[in-house]
Amino acid sequence: MQNNKVAKAVKYAIACSVISTGLSTGVAIANEDGANEVERIAVTGSRIKRHDLENASPITTVDAEQIEMAGVDNIADLINQLPAITGITNTTRAGSPTSSINLRGLPDTSTLVLINGHRAANNASSGDSVDLNVIPPAAIERIEILKDGASSIYGSDAIAGVVNIILKKNYEGLMVDYTYTKPSEEGGERGSFNLLTGISGDKGSIVFGANFYEQQAIFSRNRNRTSITPIPSSAIPSGRATISGFKGLDDGTIVKTGVADDAATITRANSATDFSGYSTNWESYNYQQVTSEIPDNQRFSMFANGHYEISDTLLFNAEFLHSDTQIFETWAYAPIFAAFEVGDLTWSKDNKYNIFDQDIKDWRRRMTDSGAPRFFDHNTQFDRLVLKLDGEFNDNWSWSGKVLGSQSRYSQTYVNVVNKEHLKLGVGPENICAQIEGCVQINPLAEAGQMPDEQWNYMLTDVQMKGRSRTHTFAFDVTGDLFELDAGAVAVAVGVEYRKESFSKDPDGLISDFQTIGGANLQATAGDRTSKEIYAEAFVPVVDKLNMTFALRYSDFNDFGTDVNPKVGIEFDPSESLKLRATYSTGFRAPSLQELYQGASESFDFLSDPCAAEDAGNTASTAGCSVQSDPALFQFLTITTGNSVQLSAEESESFTAGVVWSPESLEGLNLRLDYFNITQENAIDNPKQYFIDKNAEGDPLLGNRVVRDANGNISQVDVTYVNLAEREVVGVDLGADYGFESGYGFWKIGTELSWYDKFNDQAHPEAEVVNRSGTYDNSSNAGLIPEYKMSYFVNWSFEDWSLELRGQWLDEVKDKGNDDEIVDSYSRLDLNSVYQYSDNLSFSFGIDNLTDEEPPVVGSEPSGIEGATYDLTGRAYSFKLKYEF
Numbered sequence: 115m116q117n118n119k120v121a122k123a124v125k126y127a128i129a130c131s132v133i134s135t136g137l138s139t140g141v142a143i144a145n146e147d148g149a150n151e152v153e154r155i156a157v158t159g160s161r162i163k164r165h166d167l168e169n170a171s172p173i174t175t176v177d178a179e180q181i182e183m184a185g186v187d188n189i190a191d192l193i194n195q196l197p198a199i200t201g202i203t204n205t206t207r208a209g210s211p212t213s214s215i216n217l218r219g220l221p222d223t224s225t226l227v228l229i230n231g232h233r234a235a236n237n238a239s240s241g242d243s244v245d246l247n248v249i250p251p252a253a254i255e256r257i258e259i260l261k262d263g264a265s266s267i268y269g270s271d272a273i274a275g276v277v278n279i280i281l282k283k284n285y286e287g288l289m290v291d292y293t294y295t296k297p298s299e300e301g302g303e304r305g306s307f308n309l310l311t312g313i314s315g316d317k318g319s320i321v322f323g324a325n326f327y328e329q330q331a332i333f334s335r336n337r338n339r340t341s342i343t344p345i346p347s348s349a350i351p352s353g354r355a356t357i358s359g360f361k362g363l364d365d366g367t368i369v370k371t372g373v374a375d376d377a378a379t380i381t382r383a384n385s386a387t388d389f390s391g392y393s394t395n396w397e398s399y400n401y402q403q404v405t406s407e408i409p410d411n412q413r414f415s416m417f418a419n420g421h422y423e424i425s426d427t428l429l430f431n432a433e434f435l436h437s438d439t440q441i442f443e444t445w446a447y448a449p450i451f452a453a454f455e456v457g458d459l460t461w462s463k464d465n466k467y468n469i470f471d472q473d474i475k476d477w478r479r480r481m482t483d484s485g486a487p488r489f490f491d492h493n494t495q496f497d498r499l500v501l502k503l504d505g506e507f508n509d510n511w512s513w514s515g516k517v518l519g520s521q522s523r524y525s526q527t528y529v530n531v532v533n534k535e536h537l538k539l540g541v542g543p544e545n546i547c548a549q550i551e552g553c554v555q556i557n558p559l560a561e562a563g564q565m566p567d568e569q570w571n572y573m574l575t576d577v578q579m580k581g582r583s584r585t586h587t588f589a590f591d592v593t594g595d596l597f598e599l600d601a602g603a604v605a606v607a608v609g610v611e612y613r614k615e616s617f618s619k620d621p622d623g624l625i626s627d628f629q630t631i632g633g634a635n636l637q638a639t640a641g642d643r644t645s646k647e648i649y650a651e652a653f654v655p656v657v658d659k660l661n662m663t664f665a666l667r668y669s670d671f672n673d674f675g676t677d678v679n680p681k682v683g684i685e686f687d688p689s690e691s692l693k694l695r696a697t698y699s700t701g702f703r704a705p706s707l708q709e710l711y712q713g714a715s716e717s718f719d720f721l722s723d724p725c726a727a728e729d730a731g732n733t734a735s736t737a738g739c740s741v742q743s744d745p746a747l748f749q750f751l752t753i754t755t756g757n758s759v760q761l762s763a764e765e766s767e768s769f770t771a772g773v774v775w776s777p778e779s780l781e782g783l784n785l786r787l788d789y790f791n792i793t794q795e796n797a798i799d800n801p802k803q804y805f806i807d808k809n810a811e812g813d814p815l816l817g818n819r820v821v822r823d824a825n826g827n828i829s830q831v832d833v834t835y836v837n838l839a840e841r842e843v844v845g846v847d848l849g850a851d852y853g854f855e856s857g858y859g860f861w862k863i864g865t866e867l868s869w870y871d872k873f874n875d876q877a878h879p880e881a882e883v884v885n886r887s888g889t890y891d892n893s894s895n896a897g898l899i900p901e902y903k904m905s906y907f908v909n910w911s912f913e914d915w916s917l918e919l920r921g922q923w924l925d926e927v928k929d930k931g932n933d934d935e936i937v938d939s940y941s942r943l944d945l946n947s948v949y950q951y952s953d954n955l956s957f958s959f960g961i962d963n964l965t966d967e968e969p970p971v972v973g974s975e976p977s978g979i980e981g982a983t984y985d986l987t988g989r990a991y992s993f994k995l996k997y998e999f
Contacts, residue, residue, distance in 0.1 A: 170683025197868030238524035250325035263768030285312035320420035346398030349449035351562035362394030401446030448632030467557035511594030637713030712756035738812025859912025931974030
């Protein structure tokens with residue numbers, strides 16, 4: 115594998131030198147008179163400091179001015195509007211306790227998030243990615259988004275690219291600001307307070323900042339799009355049960371036939387204690403009247419950044435970041451689906467409330483009797499400390515040594531979930547319950563809201579879970595000019611890095627024993643790893659206006675082995691107004707600690723059972739089906755465990771090529787055209803559908819992962835993480851911006867458009883290749899991939915006023931989970947303005963979603979929308995007051 119990667123790198127280096135093309139988001143800064151020396155700096159994607167701010171890879175930069183003008187309180191919401199970001203994206207706005215980034219639609223595990231160029235601990239909730247909620251927007255100097263593979267520079271995870279969040283380092287004075295945002299509809303009010311202060315002297319400086327942010331919940335019932343679910347629940351407040359030997363009449367009443375093949379699905383109709391108290395007429399439950407679509411959210415964070423000049427050639431740097439985030443979700447009352455839970459929850463014929471003289475396995479109920487729904491309280495604490503020494507050997511060579519420690523701590527409380535141990539006893543035989551202290555007999559078909567207090571008090575409970583993720587890094591780098599060529603100096607950077615990571619989850623006893631309903635049952639997870647890496651990078655000015663870059667990184671992980679990843683880039687500037695670039699690289703992602711060591715985890719997934727087909731058993735794909743299963747079933751219990759024995763690293767190849775043109779005839783105009791191609795092999799997944807398909811085929815090796823009952827229905831699917839999936843993402847980025855002066859101020863307009871020509875996804879080697887461009891599939895790891903995604907802006911500045919109109923447009927997609935129903939295209943406009951009243955005081959006013967655009971309907975989503983991509987808030991007005999001393 116390693117030799118093949120190096121050979122491919124050499125091959126593409128030759129190809130690059132022939133085609134002389136590449137990718138960029140801007141042109142080099144020209145020093146026309148040659149008199150002023152430009153400071154050398156390093157940008158994301160390279161360790162080598164250069165005068166040219168651009169390198170061979172495409173980079174999008176979002177600076178502090180753009181962040182402030184956008185008026186965002188959560189940086190993930192701003193980044194996710196960029197066309198390069200698509201697919202399944204976790205955001206707090208969509209009810210997730212964490213926020214992450216998905217470059218090019220690949221999973222968030224394929225995008226490496228850095229803070230000031232260094233790694234941070236992954237969130238302790240899932241352990242797979244950095245939580246962007248921990249970083250307050252006011253602390254950010256700029257964000258550099260590298261849209262290119264970068265494993266040769268940064269190691270694991272940088273398959274789709276890198277998001278480097280650079281915090282403020284220099285500030286003198288004191289700044290305070292307060293922002294308040296009020297939606298036009300109920301819920302979602304936001305408030306944010308920021309403080310920034312800094313001092314500097316001859317030998318050093320320090321910057322300190324703090325932020326407090328609070329957002330109120332938006333309940334599903336308070337928005338038209340989410341008030342009624344397109345997928346109502348059969349777990350209803352009055353209970354529902356399927357009984358045999360009974361028939362339902364046209365008026366809904368039931369009669370006993372005693373015929374075993376007769377069956378009726380009944381619910382409680384009135385308080386009568388005989389058969390007349392039950393009916394076959396029932397309505398599904400609309401849980402959207404209870405849930406919060408956007409949760410309550412509070413965040414406190416503070417950061418400090420300082421440096422001190424020990425001597426002329428030695429500089430000490432220190433960075434500190436702390437964040438405390440509290441997220442409070444409201445979920446619908448706990449649902450019970452007795453036939454689909456782990457363990458036997460049969461409503462015993464010997465239960466004192468069972469008048470049907472039979473054990474009833476399939477009964478369901480929504481626990482509205484308590485009057486309080488489920489509440490999920492998430493708390494995340496994040497800490498990061500970096501100590502760094504920078505030194506110089508001479509004018510051309512410098513070194514840097516750093517020690518980094520970072521951790522994320524997570525705690526979660528589930529309120530009003532069901533204690534399955536108590537429920538099993540409560541619906542079991544009366545004589546057994548009587549022998550157990552405190553046991554209360556339970557009537558699962560009590561009238562809605564009429565279950566006695568002692569019954570629901572006996573079964574409802576609160577449970578807790580904790581998690582921790584840690585990263586410790588030790589690194590040393592050297593960079594400088596190796597020797598001179600006719601076209602300039604050959605610059606190199608070499609370095610070593612040692613990293614130790616750990617991740618753990620610790621649920622309480624009921625959760626780890628799979629004895630709760632309404633929360634996530636899982637067993638404890640604990641794992642750690644160490645990695646040792648060495649890299650080298652070179653910048654070679656081949657001839658005038660033609661440069662090449664080379665990078666190579668060797669990685670040694672104690673849990674899966676070694677990997678080598680090269681990268682080759684080329685830059686060609688045929689004129690001052692034209693830049694051509696190209697890169698080729700390989701990448702890898704080490705399996706996450708959760709994928710390796712996760713304890714058994716329970717979920718209920720929407721899947722398809724081939725055995726439900728009418729011709730089940732008579733086709734090659736259903737040869738393992740003994741009987742036809744129930745075609746009405748589409749959600750199944752799955753148990754997922756880690757796979758520390760067989761998992762290997764994901765591998766990728768990335769190629770980019772493009773051109774940037776700034777025509778001399780029209781000063782201020784920049785045009786960009788970028789091509790990208792990413793292939794990913796051995797992608798890690800837990801393909802539940804794959805195991806079900808194998809079971810239906812009668813596969814002797816994998817078929818036993820699916821457990822069926824006597825009627826052929828799936829009762830449980832047991833899966834592990836495996837290296838199976840392959841993906842290929844191909845597309846084009848088009849960008850333009852133009853700035854010009856007029857008699858009424860300075861104008862700047864710009865747009866970015868991404869076209870996803872292909873998003874080929876193959877779940878496993880035997881599966882068909884699905885092009886997910888232009889589709890949405892909530893059962894896949896791709897999520898929502900519009901074929902076209904665009905952002906644009908118009909900015910105007912005149913004297914003390916600044917005004918910006920910023921827009922976003924997403925193409926329509928086909929909903930694969932809803933018979934390819936079209937999900938309409940989506941657009942929104944945000945208007946923001948700033949008035950500089952004096953040197954110290956400024957006022958800002960903004961309108962988010964100016965036209966009050968509603969998110970499009972997504973029929974396969976229980977909420978009716980895809981909240982990670984489309985904003986539910988509606989039109990919202992914001993006001994900001996900022997004062998600087």
